[in-house]
Structures are given as C-alpha cells and as structure tokens.
Amino acid sequence: MSGKRIKLLVRLRKFFCSLADCPRKVFAQSCHPSCKPYARRLLRADQQIQAIGLRVGSKPGARLCHTIGQLVSASTVLRIIRITLIPVVETPRRLGVDDFAFKKGRNYDTLLIDLDQHKPIDVLPDREGKTLEDWLRTHPGVELITRNRSSIYANAITSVCPNATQVADRWHLLKNLFEAVERFLDSQRPAIREAAQFISQQSTIRITTVSLTEMDLPIPATQQLLDNQLGSNQFI
Template identity: 35%
Template sequence: MAPHLDAVRVERVWSAGGVVRVEARTRELAVACADCGYGSTRVHSRYCRPLADVAVGGRPVLIGLSVRRLFCDAPGCRRRTFAEQVEGLTVRYQRRSPLVQHLVVMAGVLLAGRGGARLLQILKAPLSRTNVLFHLMCMPLPAAPTPRVLGVDDFALYADTYGTLLVDAESRLPIDPWSGRDAEQLTSWLRAHPGVRVVCRDGSLVYRQGISEGAPDAVQVSDRFHL
C-alpha cells in the first residue's frame, strides 16, 4: 500500500463499483492533546472517518479510518476529549488526505476553477470549480518582502474617516492597509520591517513623524502631487 498508510493498521482492501476501498484503524499509541500537548491513551470512543485518497490504477480510493476519541487527563486543561490525528494522513476538518488536498490546491493555482476541476476529474479526485476556487482562496499568502522604496498615503473610507495604505513603490504592489492615519502605527510597522531606504509620502506631518521615529535613516521624498 501507499507509504502514508504505514502509520495505521490496514485491515481490508477491496474494489467495489470502480472504487478501491480501504478499511483501516489507528494504532494504540499515545497521542498529544491538541490544546495542551499532554499524551493520552485513555479511549473515550471510536468512530469511522471517511477519507478520499489519491487514485490507484485509475480508480478513486476511499479510506474508512477508525480513529479514537481520547480523554485528556492533564490537570488544568479545558479540553475533556479530543480526536486523534494521523500525521500524513488526516487533517482536522478535512475529508481528504494531504496528498489529495495538495492536488486540489495545485490544480487551483495552475488552472483556476474550471480548468482545475477538469484536471481533478481526470485524476479521479472530482471537485466542482467553485470548491476549487474556495480552496485556492484559503491558501495563505506569502509574506511580502520589506520594500526598499515604500509609498505611504491615506485614503478616505467614508466622510472624514481615513485609512493608510503602504505600497511597494518599485513593484507598485500594495503591502498593508489599516484604519486611521496616526504616527504610532507607521512607526511600529517600520520598526518591525527594517530595511526601508526611501519613503514616499504626502505633506502630512503625522507621516513625517512616524517615518522619522520608525526609520530615522530613511530618505523621505514628497510625492509630486504635494510639491
């Protein structure tokens, strides 16, 4: 069987209706509580967890995994019971193995919704285009690198309420928006992101103060609309 099933005890494998079905159960090992990390082997109950796995021989695979719900006996832990997770096979609130989930995400990244759904249909992991886009939108964005040249400006949210927008002045990509336009927020951001060499700003004395305190060595440049 697949290497990621080595962590469980496979009890039965059979084919029915064009689907490869696997019946397995977790091993009787100590599992750490999801909240406090305290190891436990005291079983509260068991239940069957269905998992879609990568196709074998052009046929979809469905795993029926019997997992334990365990008591947490750690003093002071607020969680009374917790369900065990199998590394490389299960993820909380997922009915797909990490391998299938990776296929879903990569299909969404490469082909977006409709094309991703067609590819997953070929790979025997069918999913609607809406769900492909949903999983694509759930992907965490990579951390934006600290820009060498930073643009700082305000924008009106409504009436006299303003926000602040930071932009990488070289790539022209937005970095971070927030509500308000006070010096403390800008100072904190600059101190947490050292490396800014030039800051383009308007004539606001608030932004000048924030830049002077957060990045005193940075060159401040007034944008052309406020010269």
C-alpha cells in the first residue's frame, strides 16, 4: 500500500462434520474473492505484476515491481505472465501480415496485426502459405489485407480470401524503391563522377581577406547592458 509492504493476518474458521459417512470431514470458511487459495498476494497485486510483466518483460518487470514495493523475482513475473489467460480476439476487417525473425536467416514466424486497433492479434509458427491459409479459414470476414511482396502470402490469401483486397504495405514499397534507385545510381557512377568534376571546374570560389581591428568588433552584450545601467543612474 503506497509503496509499503503490508502483511495481513486473516483468521478463518474450520468446521468438522460428525457424520461417519461424510466424504468430506473438514470444511473451511471461504476467503474474500480478492484472495486466492494458498496465495501469498492479493489478486490486485498479481494484476499489477501481470500488467508490468506483459509490457516490459520478466527482468525489467521485476526491477519496476521493486520500486512500488512488490519484492518479486523475474521468475515470479514470468510465471504470472505464462498463466495469463489469452483473450478471445475477434476477426478484424483489416489485417496486416508480415514475417519476422527470431534469429535472422534461421527461424521466421508470421505476425498478424489488427490494423483498426493497431495491435498484434496472433503469431503463426512459420511463414508458410499453408499455415496462413488455415488461420484465414478459421477466421472468415477479412476484407483488406496488407502484406509484403512475397508470393507465398499472396497465393495463400488469393486461395482462401479471393474477394479480399490485397495491399502492398508502404514500408516494403519504399524499401523496394530505395533498392531500385540505389542499383540505378551504382550503374551511373562514371556519369555522376564526370558531372561532379564538370561542376567543380565551372564553379570558382573567391576568397576575400579582410583585416579587422579591435575597434571594428561589436560590443559584447554584457558591456552594452553595463553601459545602459550606468547611463540610467547618471540620469537619475
């Protein structure tokens, strides 16, 4: 509470059944809904750790928890993250599809993004067209899909969602344009070098030397302020 650790001592009652054929001999009084059985923290404390861990991860989350009085380890934060229930995600109308690498050149997955909510909704275990086809079949209703220039994604979308509009995303278009311009400029290096030499020969820079004395330099701002104050005091 307010960054301070507080220990609550809760007393609960036990009830014993005197019937010989009772399958359960001992009954314990239930605790408040804010507490879980056998838990060492309130649900509200677990929710704080969960929110921090989901946003920053286990080790940074543990350090942040220490600043608010939650002395937990990175393993505890990771355990709470893993038992978090995954919310049910509705199929978006506009979907973003792109691959990413856990290890470049080896392990690639596919990331699916809800373009209306601006957040990821699922991660596919690879970047194969069959995997994307299976996901689209189980999530019908996508109207627009942005993707990279890969033909694998294009064929998968066309086979499952032929009526969906496919859009090449802006980042890949700019990347392809940059690569095309770079290849063109590399092929024109002799012409660029010749044009640069011609421009350097045509342009002449004239250097004029001017000698300045101390009287030609401007008066510093501090000196001007001092002179103004002295003049005002003489006037008074």
